[in-house]
Amino acid sequence: MQSTVNYLWHTDDLLGQGATASVYKARNKKSGELVAVKVFNTASYLRPREVQVREFEVLRKLNHQNIVKLFAVEETGGSRQKVLVMEYCSSGSLLSVLESPENAFGLPEEEFLVVLRCVARVNTLSGSKDRLPPKVSPRHEAVPGQRTSSPLSAVAGMNHLRENGIVHRDIKPGNILRLLGEEGQSIYKLTDFGAARELDDDEKFVSVYGTEEYLHPDMYERAVLRKPQQKTFGVTVDLWSIGVTLYHAATGSLPFIPYGGPRRNKEMMYRITTEKPAGAIAGTQKQENGPLEWSYTLPVTCRLSLGLQSQLVPILANILEVEQAKCWGFDQFFAETSDILQRVVVHVFSLSQAVLHHVYIHAHNTIAIFLEAVYEQTRVAPQHQKFLFEGHFWVLEPNLSAQHIAHTTASSPLTLLSTASETPMGLAFKDPAQDIPKFFPKVDLQADYTTAKSVLGAGYQALWLARTLLAGQELMLRGLHWCVETLQATCRRTLEVTRMALLFLSSSLGTESSVAGMTEMQELKKVTELRSRLRALAEALSRCSHSITESQTSLSNLRSELLKNRDQVHADRSVQQIQYCLDKMNLIYKQFKKSRMRPGLGYNEEQIHKLDKVNFSRLAKRLLLQLFQETCVQKYQTSLVTHGRWMREVHETRNHLRMVSCSVAAYNTEAQGAQEGLSQILDRVSHQLLQDRTKEAQVSPPLTAPYPSPALTDLVLQMQELCEEMKLLAFDLQDNNRVIEGLSWPPSAPDS
Missing domain, CATH: 3.10.20.90 (Phosphatidylinositol 3-kinase Catalytic Subunit; Chain A, domain 1)
Known part of the structure; x- marks a missing residue:
């Protein structure tokens, strides 16, 4: 046990260790509160005095929710070593999060945005006063009318931190700690300010700090390759480290990887970072002495949506620039990251x-x-x-x-x-089973752990993909179901109005005999022509009614198929089966992780280890080949083919209803013409009858009040009723056309 005046810790509770200090989990002697203590070793005291006290001074100046808090500076009782008492973050670091097999291919989108928000907040420390000319992000050009956020409108705390003008010089996932908030949300906090220092406007520094995979190439050349050079470094070196950190968080891997790895091929690592073309965000060498391959987009295995990737890639491209004149300044970087976070x-x-x-x-x-x-x-x-x-x-x-x-x-x-009838693309993804390593027959604790970790990471990626593919099938079926419901409603409405029109026409045709009987000369011919037109209209509407009924039957059959498939998707248990395999594999992986720290295994333990390798391989084969490839992927691909067929059927039905709508519109015009013709005949007949009765009254006045004959009265009433019914028909047909146009999708675009 070791202690200061107010804090107590055990050397077994080691949280982390560096070249100049070790960090332990400790407790407050009075309250029992957990804290982290940073205890400096002998090597730290060999540094200049100003370097030793720099971390204390920096932390004392800073007070922000995304920076680990400094509670006190104390000394141990015996050796009087300096101890920093700091906030304890119980959930490890961003590096430990990324090292977890669940995140082997990068963080989920929601978690990545949390990291981006925290990095955007804390890393205003890195360059408070740089004034490099801002660049215009390509994405602002792509969306006209969109406003660029000002640095002054960025996340809370930015202005306070920028005023401190501090460069961190060792930004990496291992120095970003994770804490769980009261509601279970992640909070990331920047720590380890041992390399940090204040930097004024345009001030440069020559000392080299940092972790080599995250170092700016100019610093890498001197610190790692040990090449003498007279370059000085500005605050933008932190931007390079931020870019590498964000790429790592988004993909689960480093952006620049030479053959054999960054630590084994340092010259090639430097070459990749310095020869990177403008706009490229990653470079790899897949063969020994092979060519360099550049990437301008994030890999397909990345879990971030294409929408977020389109926002993020321009930022990475502009901060992963070797030449400081081409690299964004911090003002531009924080404006762009804040722009994403405000969306x-x-x-x-x-x-x-x-x-x-x-x-x-x-x-x-x-x-x-x-x-x-x-x-x-x-x-x-x-x-x-x-x-x-x-x-x-x-x-x-x-x-x-x-x-x-x-x-x-x-x-x-x-x-x-959309009106476009295209083959569904579906989700683009890479099979996680590709390129995964296999266990060597010989027991090698470190190699077995590494292999198990890679395979388990592929298994978690398969789980994420399986959930995504299943959700995609659900969305396909649900969307089609809604389309079918909409088309069925259109059919019902159109069929109802069409049948009403037929009823009206039947009644109007039944009155024509009496009309013909009362019209002896020219009106008889006109009524006959009108009757022929009405009969043709009735036959056409009958055909429309039959066609709509057929569409209803087809849509009902499609609806039944959709419901059946939705039941099958809901009954799918492949995701649960994959999770079961992962749980079993995870237990073996944890045992391998524990065993790798041992110098060796006894005979019985070694036999158990071999059996675990066999079981792990069997579970991985079932998960990746049987459950994912042969079940999830095949079902998804089949669903895409079926979805394409159903979409074509829906498009055909939609186009057919549009044609029926056009026909109904034409028949509506016919009905209006017939209604106008009947109105004119009624007006003429009524006028002629009135004139005849007037003449009769003038020649021989009746002894009693004149009354029209029953036949004449019936005729006038029938004609009036017919005219009213034809007006209703015209109104309903017009209303039906508006309904169909409202429910139909937009007209097809002309072929290009």
Whole structure:
């Protein structure tokens, strides 16, 4: 046990160890509160006095939620070694998070944004006063009308930290600690300010600190390659370290990897970082003495959405620049990262492509900007975009604020409808089983641990993919179900109006005999022509009714298939089976992790170790080959083929209903013409009858009040009723056309 006046710790409770100090978990003697104590060793006192006290001075100046707090500076009782008493972060570091097999291919999007937010807050320390000319981010050019955030509007605490003008000089995942908040959320805090120092405007430094994989190439050349050079370093060296750290967090691997690894091939490591083309964010050498391969995008295994990647990649490209004149300054970096963090995410599922998109926009943007952002990711033009949300059409007025967009989630997105009948792309992914190592027959504790870790990481990636593929199938079926429901509603409404029209026409045809009987000359011919037109209209509407009934039957059959498939998706247990295998594999992995720290195993322990390797391999084969490849992937690929067939059927039905709508519109014109003809005949007959009765009254006045004959009265009433019914028919047909146009998708774009 060791102690200071107020704190007590055991040397077994080691949290971390460096060249000049060790960090232990300790307790306050009075309250029992857990803290971390940094105890400096003998080597630390060989440094200049100003270097020894620099960390104390830096930490005393800083007070921010994303920086580990300094509680006290004390001394041990016997050796009087300096001890920093600091905030204890119980959940390890960002490096330990990334070292976990669950994150072998990078952090989930939500967790990455937490890291980005914390890094954006704390790393304002690194360059408070640099004034490099700002560059315009390409993504601001891509979205017209979008405003660039000012550094003054960045996250809370930025201005306070920038005023301190400090360069950290050792930014890496291992120096970003993780703490769980009261609600279970991650809080990341920057620590280890042993290399930090204050830096004024345009001031340079010559001393070299840091971890080589995260070092700026100019510092790497002198510190790692030991080459003499007269270069000085500015605050932007921290930006390079931030870029490498963010790439590592997003992908689970380092951006620059020579053949054999960074530590084994240092000359090639330096060459990769210095020869990197502009815009490239990663470089690898896959063969010994082989060519360098450059990447301008994040790998397909990355879990970040393409929407976030499109925002992040330009930032990485502009801070992973060797030449300081080309590298962004901190003002530009924090403006761009703050711009991302201030955006809201709208989840959009493209039904025709079967792809879920994350669209990052500002709440103050207009919906027109949102529609343009959707076009950038889906290539569906704004005029051809129509959205469903929770089964209902969601009308988006371009001039309104984006705040009017519904609150979406990955499981409840906006469903994008498009007129393009295209083959569904689905999720693009890499099979996790590719390139995974195999166990060597011989027992090698370190090699076995490394192999188990890689395979387990592939297993967790398969679990994430299996969940994503299953969720994609659910979204496909749900979106199609809503489309079918919409088309069925259109069919019912159209069929109802068509049948009403037929009823009206039947009644109008039944009155024509009496009309013909009362019209002896020219009117008889006109009524006959009208009767022929009405009969043709009735026959055409009958055909429409039959066609709509057939569409209803087809849609009902499709709906039954969709419900059956949704039941099958809900009954799928492959994700649970993969999780079961992972739990079993994880137990073996933890044992391997514990065993690798031992010098060797006894005979019985070695036999158990061999059996564990066999069981681990068997579980991995079942997980990656049987459950993932042969079950999840095959079901997903089959669902994409079926989805494409169903989408074509829906498109055909939609186009057919559009044709019926056009026909009904034409028949509506015919009905209006017939109604006008009947009105004219009624007017003429009524006028002629009135004239005849007037003449009769003038020639021989009746002894009693004149009354029209029953036949004449019936005729006039029938004609009036017929005219009213034809007016109702015309109104209903017009209303039906408006309904069909409202429920139908936008007209197809012309072939290009």
